[in-house]
Amino acid sequence: MAARNSDQALEQKSLYLRVRATHFLRERLNDPSMATDQATLASILMLAQVDMCSGDCIEFETHLKAAVAILRGRHNEQSVNRYYFEQRLVWLDLIxxxxxxxxxxxxxxEINMALHRHSNADGREWSYDVFPCPIDLFEMLVDVTMLYKSHPNRDDPTEKExxxxxYMMGRLRKWESRRTLSGSRKHMVEGWRFGIMVYLAQLFPTTSKTVQRSHLTSQVLHHAKLIHPVSSWSYSLLWPIFQAGVALDSGQLLEKDCIRSRLKQAYEAVGCSHFRNAADTLELVWEKRTNGDLAANGSYGRTIMLA
Structure with missing residues (x-):
């Protein structure tokens, strides 16, 4: 609200409360009887998300590392609620x-363990409150990210890689939901599928031999346009939209305007500064692409959180 209304006084109060909350959290972490309970994980998750929405992400990495340390502890609670916190933190970390x-x-x-906590005869379940895309797609996003991050020379992948x-691009092309989807949910899931394909094509440009990047970006935006822009479904699709934006060519002006509009509407409706940061980052990306000095390495000099 402070960001949306440009209310400096409210923003200062928010910052003060965040600092106080972080202080109390550190006290809990120093208490062996409280350091690994659900309330501590919940507090870390909430502070991480507040830091994300503030747009600066100053303490975001610190919160994530603290959560990872707790989850790796031997004496943490084994409960359904804890698994929710674990899965949400895994999602934020990966994104x-x-x-x-x-x-x-x-x-x-650890990611695979978190994703396999719940299953039934119909397959693995997930909650849209945890992450918006199906587990199958999230696993493929994990594979893409880990393959790229683990390579010592990322710009020169081996033939095997x-x-x-x-293989991953083929899986994404053929993937279909096990459930019958319709309406906004269907378009959101398809937007994520094409968004992950865009991300893969960006990190490994040689895939352009087998897939047209412009087709992938157009599909992301096609599904986005079929969802009302001011809705939770639309906000859940902003990571794929951002990836499509990064992949746009210099001449795709209408597509750029569409993405600008989506991020602007999200910021005005919700007030979270990470939407504005994403828009500002895309402007820099587009300028660099025009000048021919954009490195397609998934790094933009700041943490872009659209989760």
Whole structure:
């Protein structure tokens, strides 16, 4: 609200409360009887999300690392609520790493364990409150990110890695939801599928031999336009929209205006500064692409959180 209304006094009060909350959290972390309980994880998650919405992400990485340390502890609680916190933190960690140079704090094994907590005869369940895309797509996003981050020379992948890239692109092309989807949910899920394909094509440009990047970006925006721009469904689609924006060519002016409008509407409706940061970052990306000095490495000099 402070950002949306440009209320400096309210923003200062918000900052004061964040500092106080962080102080109390540190006290909990120093108390062995409280350091690993659900309330501590919930507090870390809330502070991480507040830091994300503030747009500066100053303490975001610190919160994530603290959460990882707690979840790796031997005496933390094994409960359904804890699994929600774990899955949400895994999601935030992975998504933040897709727009920075760092690798995720969680390992592949830890991510897989978090994703396999709940299953039934119909398959694995997930909550849209945790992350917006199906687990299958999230796993593929993890594979793409980890493959790129783990390579010592990211700009010169091996033949074996390129074969794996082609395999992942093929999986994404063929993927279909096990459930019958319709309306905004269907368009959001499809937007994520194409958005991950755009991200993969950006990190490994050689995939352009087998897929047209312009087709992928147009599909992301096509599905986005079929969702009301001021809605939770639309906000959940902003990561794929951002990836589509990064991939746009200099001449795709209408597409750029569409993305500008989406991010502006999200910022005005919600007031979270990370929407504005994403828009500002895209303007820099587009300027660099026009000047021919854009490095397609998934790093933009700041943490872009659209989760």
């Amino acid at each position: 933040s790493s897709t727009s920075s140079a760092r690798a995720p704090n969680f390992t592949v094994k 390129l074969e794996h890239v082609d």
